Amino acid sequence: MDTLAKKYKQIDFAKIVDEVRVFAPATVANMICGFDILGFAVDYPGDEVHMYRVPEPGVRIRSIRGDDGRLPLDADRNTVSACVKALLEHLGLQGEIGVEIDLIKHMPIGSGLGSSSASTVAGLFAVNSLLGNPLTKDELLPFCVEGERLACGHGHADNVAPALMGGITLVRGYSPLDVIKLPVPNELYAGIVFPKVDVPTRDARQLIKEKVPLKDAVTQWGNIAGLIAGLYEEDYQLISRSMHDVLIEPTRAILIPEFYAMKDIALQAGALSFGISGSGPSVVAISKGKEGAEKAAALIQAHLTQCEIESLKYVSAVNVDGPKLIK
Incomplete structure (x- = not known):
């Protein structure tokens, strides 16, 4: 058992509660120009996990709603339950604690909005809350990253970091994992x-070139x-000038119908920038103010309806808050 497990081996059982309900947010990964290193959380959509302590040890999924039957109920194959099991084993509690899970999906699977990461974060935040919060968010993060590895074969943190930490996050590196809030x-x-x-994450990732020109x-x-400087200075024009992707967008855009038409619509509507959310097909118009974002999104949706x-x-x-307990 490693140091962290030893540190939290003695859980205060008096702090364990019988039930928690957690909401974890969707995310916009990459933030247009920051492939695999930048991302931010949004207020909605997101996923819910209802978790119950039960007498029988182990982790089980009671139900999944909102997935159209696409997600496995098998606790070893579902990323939420698999990560919860890993955390309990890490704390030496696999034979002492029993939990059952209801997962409620409020966002489409394969949308590019961090569907798997929202579920994983909700599950890990829920079990940590149920146990009396023995781990910090920083200590939960590696388990969230492992959930992404299970979900899509690549353990990246650009979705799970903002979903867990809230706000805008920068993944500086993975060896060791180093995440900075911006x-x-x-x-x-x-x-x-x-x-x-349909734009499956694995397919979108396979299109990415392994080598790029030094100029790009x-x-x-x-x-x-420039984007990070703009965030620190709250300089919206610098943010706008900086949020351009010359590496990933030209390849992935071909998978998204009407992408460049939508981009023109967003920029003409006054958006600071426009690009792909995660691996797509969701797209995002970054704007100054809610009214501008509403206008750009409505015009884009109207164009798609015409198509x-x-x-x-x-x-x-x-x-800025990340996951939260639901009363």
């Missing part, structure tokens, strides 16, 4: 549109640095 300008809003087309890499580095493409629309400020 400032959130007060008027930064996201107008998100999810076109109902330098451009991207400058954009990331006979169904879609969902969400408008949100940056969620």
Whole structure:
């Protein structure tokens, strides 16, 4: 048993509660120019986990709603229960604690909004809350990353970090895992549109080039640095100039119908920037103020309707809190 497990081996059983309900938010990964290192949380949509302490040791899923039957009820195959099991084993509690889980999906699977990460974060935050919060969010994060590995084969933190920590996060590195919270300008809003087309995460990732021209890499580095500077200075024009992707968007955009038409609509509507949320197909118009985000998202959705493409629309400020207990 490693140091962390030894540290928390003695759980205060008096602090364990019988039931918790947790909401964890959707996320916009990459933040257009920061592939695999930047992301932010939104207020809605997100996922819920209802967790119950039961006499029989082990982890079981009672039900899953909102997934159209696509997610496994097998506790070893579902990312929520698998991560909860891993955490209990890590704390030496696998034979002492029994929990059952209801998972409620409020967002589409494969939307590019961090569906799997929201569920995983909700589950881990729930079991930690049920146990009396023995672990900090920093200590929960590696378990969340492992959930992403189970879900899509790649253990990245650009979704789970903002979902767990709230706000805007930067993944500085993975060896060791180093996540930094960045400032959130007060008027930064996201107008998100999810076109109902399939863009599997694995397929989108396979299109990415392993090598890129040095010129493009330098451009991207400058954009990331400029975006971070803009966040610290609350300089919306610098944020706008910096949020451009020359590495990933040109390849992934071909998987999203009407992408460049939507981009033109968003920018003409006054958005600071426009791009792909995560691996897509959701797209995001980053705007100064809620009204601008609403306008851009509504115009994009209207265009998709004209093209006979169904879609969902969400408008949100940056969620600075992350997961929360539901009373």
